[in-house]
Amino acid sequence: MKRPLILAHRGFSEQYPENSPLAFQMTVDRTEADGFESDVHMTRDGVPVIIHDDTVDRTTNGTGFVRDHTYQELLELDIGVWKSPAFAGQHIWTLDQLLDFCRETDRLLNLELKNDFFFYEGLEQRVIDAVTSRQMQEQVFVSSFNHLSMQRFKTLCPEIRTGLLYDKPLLHMDRYLDGSNADCIHPRYRLLQNLPELTDLFHERGMEIHTWTVNEEADMRDMIARGADGIITNRPDRLCRVAEGLCC
Template identity: 30%
Template sequence: MLWPLPQVLAHRCGGALAPENTLAGLEVAVKHGCRGVEFDVMLSADGFPLLIHDETLERTTSGHGEVSRHTLAQLRKLDAGSWFDAPFAAERLPTLDEALARCAALGLAVNLEIKPAAGFEHQTGRVVADHLLRGRANGVPGLVISSFEDASLAAAMEILPGAIYGLLVEDLPEDWASRAAGLGVHAIHVCADALDAAQARTVRDSGYHLAVYTENDAERAKALLRMGVETVITDFPDRVRASDMFPA
């Protein structure tokens, strides 16, 4: 199976250069030459998938409390940009469908991380997969679905078995191979700081694709690519530039 993601992805839409998980971040990613982005998807109280990382609203919006206790209508009223910088005050939490449509229009590949609130692992996986099944990602040049949650991946695979899936881990646990095989994923996504050359070789030799997060040093990113990593997710697409990343 061909790997559909480019070598460099902007983390949470625009990395540290825009309010995270917003449509503005997608524009910033393109401005800095990215051909792909990573973003997080969670459910509202009424079951709509939208982009946000935290289970609570305080850090990246004007709201308070748990995302899963607010309806989509309530969440859409929140300011998701002012915390970053005043010019982004008009930013709102985008729905998954809006984000995918914008990525398609901008020619951005997507690493979609299923980021369920606690207790919603299965439901979030199914809802995300259902939206994708209904063609919401049409026109997106590449798509990988990843998650730390085995239950979310398994639920998504029930609905959308033909997609490409990645198992997210912080470091490479001893049981990574059995977990990956049991789930039927195609890739391992691991913290860049926790990966060494021997581990990278083991993952690739085992037949899995390999991505890392979140590497913000250009030279380290190049070294990771030489180790066999196929995609580097970064907060600083202006530093870790796709045009500079091709291994020597």
């Protein structure tokens, strides 16, 4: 069986604070993962930052929407202490910092543009500029639940791969894909289990399949057997072990 890309979901998020510098570093230090899946929002002053939620309430000691804070205000928040007092002192990264880390450690980055609740004006171009200025077009691919954003992104920059995130069945999926210029599809893994014909459909269209968020060993084995091209997991150490045992 083919070994899929192994992408640590928000870094090594099972054991460390998600999207923190420590979670990314520990992925590199403790696993053989190929890279990361992470998330980008934009601050009030237009800085792309690495955080999952639309608000800072869950994963910081602050409150409010990301877009209502300046970058300097976000930098003052602690993004580690919510996980455990042992992780106090972790601070939010910018997109630039994460890209530099991926380049230094030779890791791939699947970047989710979090613009399906708020439509961040200009986010696509800011991401493109950050990636292309570092000549990382082959090292980064993007995805979003906002498929209009992915259509726009691919039109603006054909060199960077795009992916369509989705988590519920769609009617006439083959027709839906006719209108898309995306390179990849990013379904929740249970969609592939409940609708196994999707795997053939996507691959016949020449699309890579990157599925999420696969944490149990049985599901990891199942996704590998089904031919997923990439698997996103909170447990990259476990997935690396499973893949090593199954794949040549």
